[in-house]
Amino acid sequence: MAKKAAAFILVSLPVTGHLPVTIELAKRLMNHDRRVKNITILSWRLPFTSPSSSYSDALSRSHPDIDLVDLPEIEDPPPLDLYTRVAEAYIYRAGFLGLMKYLSERHRRVASEFDDRSCHELLSIPGFDRSVPVNVMPPRLFQKDSHEAYVKLAERFKDAKGILVNTFTDLEPHAIDYFSREENYPPVYVVGPVVNLENRPNPNIDPVEHDMIMRWLDEQHESSVVFFCFGSKGVLDSMQVKEIALGLESCGCRFLWSIRTNPMKDVKPYDLLPDGFMGRVTGRGVVCGWAPQVEVLSHKAVGGFVSHCGWNSILESLWFGVPIATWPMYAEQHLNAFTMTKELGLAVELRLDYVSGHGSVVIAEEISRAVRSVMNGGDSRREKVKEMAGLARKALMDGGSSFSAVSTFLRELLAVDPSS
Incomplete structure (x- = not known):
């Protein structure tokens, strides 16, 4: 047949990080x-996002069988954080x-949201070997x-085909x-790491600044640079920027620091730095706006990554064998x-309980x-x-666990009806 x-x-x-991964999956x-x-x-549009024309142009040249369609803008949408973490099913x-499965089961027993009194509880959540503190759960659960x-979303998971x-x-x-042993739950296909490792077309990257960053990295010794980057929404206030600057001064390490600023305000990264900071760290650090994260993490000079711990960033850092210091912020x-x-x-744990926009400050000594x-911290x-990086590659090879999971997913999805 x-x-x-x-x-x-x-x-x-x-959301900035989701479209490249969806393209990679396609x-x-x-x-x-x-x-x-x-x-x-299909790419939704919200009032605070830009159309995906740069991705569309690149796709049409390299993958003519993948069509990228911008849907009409949504008026009066819910907060972005709710979209990005509740809608991504x-x-x-x-x-x-x-965690989502636990929420569904907990709701049947307790039928109430978490509150501040429960923030120090330890929970037994499916799939975690250790008890999970409530204060590392998504802030919007409170x-x-x-x-x-x-x-509501968690309750619907059980209705999915996979x-x-x-x-x-x-x-x-x-x-x-855990999920491989669950009989009353949809099949879970482990298909990762799905990471986009190509240069990402982005209008926020200044070609001159990009070339300056890469030239500077080329001049540094192997694994000598720590990279600070907090994702597309990692906008920090001036007080926190000052503490990072003081921390970088005192630690003595070479650094590449991507400072995101509010696009609605005419503020440049250098405007937020303490007076005289760049003069005091001349030669051992670069401050920039938007950084080409994949290119930076893949560079031999980069030996550490201070990250907001978005899942894409974690997978990228593992793929290139770069250790992380954790600074989670939201979701x-x-x-x-x-x-x-x-x-x-x-x-390395820098912080686990920092919440962006809640007034807390990570001080220079911690950083x-x-x-x-x-x-x-030793080898x-x-x-x-680096061992995990090797295992990630092995999973995607012919016969690897993720390769086989994709095969199973497609075989079951595309199975021909015997009656046809």
Whole structure:
């Protein structure tokens, strides 16, 4: 019987880090099975996001069978943080999927949101080997409206035909083992790491600044530079920027520091720095706006990454074998940081409980101590991270765990009806 051609529709969230991963998944599905002839990616638009024309142009040249379609702008949308962490039911990390399952089960027993009194509780959550502190759970679980949205979404998971998770067996073994034994839950396909490793077209990157960054890195010794970058929403106030600057001064390490500023205000990264800072660190540091994160992490000079612990950033750092110092800020990032530090021992804990916009400040001494630890804390952690990088690549090879999971997913999805 001839194999039938298939067309897929994928939906990407209107967030900087999600579209490249959705594109990467589309490419992987098409490369994996010749029956997948066309994939259309629908990209929502919100008032505070830009259209995906740069991605569309690049795709049309390199992958003519992938169509990227911008949907009409949504008026009066819910807060972005609610969209990015409650609506993303397509690809999860396995640990976060365990949290969603726990929420659904807890709601049937307790039927109330978390409150401040429970912040020091330790919870037994499916897929975690250790008890999980409540204070590393998504902050919006403590807000009534968003808590209810999480619960409603979690309740619907059991109705799915299947769930793809962007992780790999050796990274989250407890979660994957747990879901593999669950009989009353949809099949979970472990297909990661799904990471976009190509240069990402982005209008925020100044070509001159990009070339300056890469030339400076070329001049540095191997694993000598710590990279500070907090994602597309990692905008810090002037007080926190000052503490980072003081921490970098005192630790003595070479650094590349990406400072995001509010696009609605005419503020440049250098405007936030303490007076005289760049003069005092002449030659051993670069401050920039938007940094080409994948290119930076893949550079031999980069030996540490102070990160907000978004899942894409974690997978990219592991892929290139760069140890992380954790500085989670919002959404599920605290849970990601907990996994990396407490569950896996792959990262240095800078903070686990910082919440962006709540007035807390990480002081210079904490920052300096964590940077020294991630850069000079011995070879054991670095070797462990490099070992995980090898396991990530192995998972994607023919016969690897994630390769096989994609095969199973496509085989079951595209199975020909015997009655036809």
